[in-house]
């Protein structure tokens with residue numbers, strides 16, 4: 001009799017094509033791999049894979065350690081078929097104005113993805129899919145072929161809840177009040193009109209963003225539940241919202257899942273510079289993997305960093321309106337002589353485009369993070385007890401900023417949006433407010449950030465069965481029990 005291949009369970013994970021989504025998906029996959037390896041019985045019949053488009057394969061591969069058995073699966077995609085620039089398969093290589101075109105183009109992955117899942121099922125294996133909230137069609141595909149699917153949200157629940165509610169209740173342009181409560185998420189508190197990103201504010205139901213959201217958001221109800229890269233203890237308002245709207249489906253906090261410090265190519269110059277600085281003396285400035293500020297804002301920020309007299313690391317990307325992929329000389333966008341002066345005084349380091357962020361945040365010299373409030377940046381900062389100076393710019397970042405400032409108490413907002421009128425002096429005073437010993441506000445947020453660091457660590461601590469460890473355990477049981485029954 002021929003040997004019958006034992007049935008395996010494939011956990012197929014599909015992040016949207018953006019660094020802010022790929023990074024946490026890889027971290028989640030690695031965390032799951034670790035848990036599975038610990039449980040010898042499950043090791044043989046569980047297969048973890050990450051799906052993406054051709055040009056994102058190297059990005060995924062570079063984040064996996066050599067001994068990982070996670071497999072990568074490529075789906076066909078050609079950006080020029082969708083009116084996008086050649087080779088633009090990730091938000092990080094697009095200007096913000098074209099982000100919506102990549103979101104729309106990603107819908108073409110539906111059929112190849114369906115074929116992939118059908119092929120795995122035909123080979124006799126079971127499948128559970130973990131998909132991205134921007135790939136809302138995944139839930140429907142999974143229902144059609146009869147497999148379970150879960151959203152893994154790279155954003156926090158509070159931020160994503162506000163984002164969802166705002167897109168579902170358009171328009172906002174005509175709203176007369178400067179502040180308003182969200183239609184189905186009043187627990188979030190008052191939202192100011194200035195906290196809606198440009199596309200939300202302009203949306204009238206017929207623009208590209210509204211059209212995409214109208215197709216994408218209803219798809220979330222086809223999934224069997226949600227995993228959030230978040231922590232119950234800091235994000236319970238948002239998690240409660242998702243528990244309410246999903247009507248009893250599981251909503252598990254499983255974070256923070258983060259890349260390990262030192263796991264990427266550490267920049268030796270940055271490290272040596274940080275080593276030479278006193279503890280808690282450095283402002284780290286970075287606006288994530290896809291956002292830029294305007295040329296005017298760059299000049300104000302440069303002057304502020306120089307006149308604050310604080311040590312700083314600033315990750316500089318080309319200003320808004322300049323092609324993101326273009327090679328550039330930072331001198332083009334900074335005040336005359338700025339780079340030379342800070343090099344000579346050794347007071348600052350300018351990193352072009354991409355810095356080893358987790359290494360910087362985990363270094364004892366770092367005091368505060370001036371951030372656009374992308375959720376990964378927030379989680380990374382909190383995990384190392386670093387308070388925030390918020391400058392939200394796009395997406396759900398405004399709501400992340402509210403959560404951090406008003407509910408968690410670890411952030412002070414510096415500026416709001418890409419078009420705000422922020423001047424050098426205001427930036428300097430906010431930097432001092434958070435960093436200086438005499439500042440009461442500063443003492444409070446720094447103390448709170450240390451407390452939150454412990455809370456966040458506990459959530460992921462196997463030893464104390466932290467809230468996120470429980471969430472992950474429940475997800476694995478859910479996935480594998482279903483498999484055993486089928």
Ligand SMILES: O=c1ccn([C@@H]2O[C@H](COP(=O)(O)OP(=O)(O)O[C@H]3O[C@H](CO)[C@@H](O)[C@H](O)[C@H]3O)[C@@H](O)[C@H]2O)c(=O)[nH]1
Pocket residue numbers: 018019020021023153154155156286287288289290291315353354355356357358373374375376377378380394395396397
């Ligand atoms: O120089 C850099 C810049 C970024 N990063 C990493 O890139 C990720 C950036 O993620 P995030 O802070 O979330 O910012 P975005 O790339 O802007 O993320 C997008 O995705 C997030 C998760 O959904 C959303 O919260 C944001 O609003 C959205 O812009 C983090 O892991 C950073 O450590 C680096 O390592 N070095």
